[in-house]
Amino acid sequence: MTGLALLSVSDKTGIIELAKTLVEKFNFQIVSSGGTAKTLQSAGIPVTKVNDYTGSPEILGGRVKTLHPRIHGGILARLELESHQEDLQANEIRPFDLVVVNLYPFEKTIAQDNCTVEDAIEQIDIGGPAMVRGSAKNYAHVTILTNPARYDDYLRELTVNQGKTTIEFRQARAAEAFAMTASYDQAICRYFAQVNPESADYYGVGGKKIATLRYGENPHQKASWYQSGSEAKGWASANQLQGKELSYNNLIDLEAARRIISEFPSNEPAVVIVKHTNPCGVAVGETLIEAYQKAYNADSVSAFGGIVSLNQPLDAPTAQAMSKIFLECIVAPDITEEAKAILAKKSNLRVLLLSDLNSGSKDNIKAIAGGFLIQENDTAIELPHPWQIVTEKQPTQTELQELLFAWKIVKHVKSNAIAITKNRTTLGIGAGQMNRVGSVKIALEQAGNEAQGAFLSSDAFFPFDDSVRTAGTAGITAIIQPGGSIRDEDSIKAANELGLIMVFTGVRHFLH
Numbered sequence: 001m002t003g004l005a006l007l008s009v010s011d012k013t014g015i016i017e018l019a020k021t022l023v024e025k026f027n028f029q030i031v032s033s034g035g036t037a038k039t040l041q042s043a044g045i046p047v048t049k050v051n052d053y054t055g056s057p058e059i060l061g062g063r064v065k066t067l068h069p070r071i072h073g074g075i076l077a078r079l080e081l082e083s084h085q086e087d088l089q090a091n092e093i094r095p096f097d098l099v100v101v102n103l104y105p106f107e108k109t110i111a112q113d114n115c116t117v118e119d120a121i122e123q124i125d126i127g128g129p130a131m132v133r134g135s136a137k138n139y140a141h142v143t144i145l146t147n148p149a150r151y152d153d154y155l156r157e158l159t160v161n162q163g164k165t166t167i168e169f170r171q172a173r174a175a176e177a178f179a180m181t182a183s184y185d186q187a188i189c190r191y192f193a194q195v196n197p198e199s200a201d202y203y204g205v206g207g208k209k210i211a212t213l214r215y216g217e218n219p220h221q222k223a224s225w226y227q228s229g230s231e232a233k234g235w236a237s238a239n240q241l242q243g244k245e246l247s248y249n250n251l252i253d254l255e256a257a258r259r260i261i262s263e264f265p266s267n268e269p270a271v272v273i274v275k276h277t278n279p280c281g282v283a284v285g286e287t288l289i290e291a292y293q294k295a296y297n298a299d300s301v302s303a304f305g306g307i308v309s310l311n312q313p314l315d316a317p318t319a320q321a322m323s324k325i326f327l328e329c330i331v332a333p334d335i336t337e338e339a340k341a342i343l344a345k346k347s348n349l350r351v352l353l354l355s356d357l358n359s360g361s362k363d364n365i366k367a368i369a370g371g372f373l374i375q376e377n378d379t380a381i382e383l384p385h386p387w388q389i390v391t392e393k394q395p396t397q398t399e400l401q402e403l404l405f406a407w408k409i410v411k412h413v414k415s416n417a418i419a420i421t422k423n424r425t426t427l428g429i430g431a432g433q434m435n436r437v438g439s440v441k442i443a444l445e446q447a448g449n450e451a452q453g454a455f456l457s458s459d460a461f462f463p464f465d466d467s468v469r470t471a472g473t474a475g476i477t478a479i480i481q482p483g484g485s486i487r488d489e490d491s492i493k494a495a496n497e498l499g500l501i502m503v504f505t506g507v508r509h510f511l512h
Contacts, residue, residue: 003028003163004074005098008036008050008066008128010105013148016043018100018155026158028098033065034058066127075099075134079141098154099135100145103128103180107187107229117195124188129181139174140167146180182206187229203374205365210236216248223248234359238331241340243350250307250329250350253277255360256412257309257331262358263382263408264311266333271295271318274307278432281306282409283425289317294425296321299446307331311357314339333357378509382408388483391495391502395478399455403480403503406457411509417459418443420451420476427454436460440467444474451475459509461485465494472498482508 005028009015012035019040022028032040033050040047051057054068066072073093077084088095104125109115135144143165145154150173157165186204193203207226216223225246227236235251246254256277264270264284271291273281280302285291288310296303307329308322314332319339322330329350330343343351366373384400395403402421409426410419418430418439428447430439436458444451452475461484462468468491471479479495483504495502 003097004094005030005100006071006075006096006131007032007040007100008034008131009100009102010128011102011148012036012039014151015039015100015148016045018151019045019047021155022098026163034062063126066131069093071131072134075131075142076138077141078138096135096142098143098145099131101128101131101135102146102148103132103184106184108231110191120191125184129184132177132181136174136177139170143170144173144177146173146177150176179206179208183208205372211245213248214245225251228361234361235354237354239353241335241351241353242344242347243329244348246329246350253307254309254329254331254352257307258354258357259360260409260412261309261311262360266311268311270311272309273299273303274309275302275305278413279409279426279429281426284405288312288315289321292318292321294423298426299429309357316342319343378411378511380507386506388504388506389501390483390488390492390504391500393496393499393501395501395503399478399501402455403457403478406455407480407505410457410459411511413459413511415459415510415512417509417511419457420444420447420454421457422450422454427451436462437467437470440470444471453477455480457481459511461488461508462491463487465490468494468500468502469498472500477501478503480505482506484508
């Protein structure tokens with residue numbers, strides 16, 4: 001008996017080839033609607049339009065096309081039930097063997113700068129999800145295809161199984177279909193939560209698996225990589241030129257490196273070296289090679305096996321310098337052919353191109369027992385003009401720029417965080433200690449004699465003046481911190497006694 005297929009797609013990739021094979025090789029009858037029907041007719045493929053099949057016209061400007069008993073009865077009928085068979089016969093409804101549907105491009109539409117709420121509403125698919133969910137629910141009898149990448153798999157199934165599909169294949173496609181509609185609805189939910197934040201009582205998290213990773217943080221932990229949204233963005237859109245597949249830890253470190261490098265404009269050569277999500281070397285230079293050498297020399301021991309991010313296209317001199325040590329990953333917005341040839345000799349080194357290093361997620365999600373927490377990512381733009389200079393000694397413009405550099409770095413260090421810098425280069429990083437005094441001591445020890453005349457930043461206020469006195473004794477010139485302690489006056493007094501500059505930003509940068 002001739003198979004019956006319903007084809008109604010927004011993304012028409014591969015649809016002509018699929019329909020042509022269904023008709024010519026497997027003797028299918030095609031029912032289709034709107035633009036899909038026109039596409040198939042233009043390709044010379046015989047197709048029955050939905051309104052001719054149902055006997056009802058499309059109405060409301062196309063908002064109602066497929067919402068009809070002849071469509072949904074043919075999708076949802078349980079063929080093993082005599083009562084369902086009777087209903088089909090009584091209403092002259094033929095069951096569908098195949099339903100091919102993908103949805104209106106809602107996410108692509110709302111990503112456009114000029115998208116209005118009205119534009120977004122018109123890209124909320126109604127009939128499509130109904131057909132997808134109905135077909136997926138009835139996978140015992142119907143094959144649902146929502147991904148053009150599965151068309152060839154379906155045709156192979158028909159070839160191998162004499163025009164049929166296996167229950168295992170149909171169930172797997174149903175699972176994909178439910179995941180797709182869930183992700184689609186979550187995108188709509190998130191959009192309206194942004195339009196009207198007061199109504200955001202629900203938060204949807206959805207994604208499409210793009211890789212099963214070898215393992216998570218440790219070999220005994222399973223891990224997968226998911227892409228949020230229908231279109232590849234961020235790391236899912238990065239071009240990996242060479243090297244082993246990315247690991248869970250690589251991706252976490254790459255994201256930390258991306259966030260830090262995004263602090264620096266592309267006309268200012270900057271290099272960030274990250275180890276276990278913390279910066280171990282960050283520098284700005286006149287050239288990219290100068291910035292890299294400064295960042296590497298800041299902590300050459302920790303740089304071994306590190307992740308490097310650059311805010312300018314990777315050139316040959318910088319690539320040559322990088323090739324001298326073991327690195328896990330390098331990410332840059334672009335790369336020269338000469339640099340590519342140099343790094344190609346290190347086949348295991350992962351080299352990625354990410355053209356937009358600023359393309360981060362707005363939200364940060366952390367799982368806890370019984371749920372999850374949502375917060376905005378700390379993407380505050382750092383500018384000196386709202387700062388308060390609280391000491392007798394005032395900074396010069398050059399010193400303010402160094403303080404700004406130190407402040408940009410410390411926000412990306414695990415709290416309690418201390419960063420010591422000079423000449424826009426990190427000298428010492430105190431990260432993740434249980435008390436701020438410990439972080440200060442670690443950073444100063446790492447900086448060594450270079451602490452003379454250096455600048456110190458702290459992600460949160462100093463509760464006592466002990467850290468200020470320790471820093472001053474070590475030769476620190478200026479301190480930048482949020483302020484806000486009930487003992488701020490003690491810290492200010494100590495800074496004045498030691499002849500230090502102290503700046504309060506009024507902003508805290510905890511990173512847990």
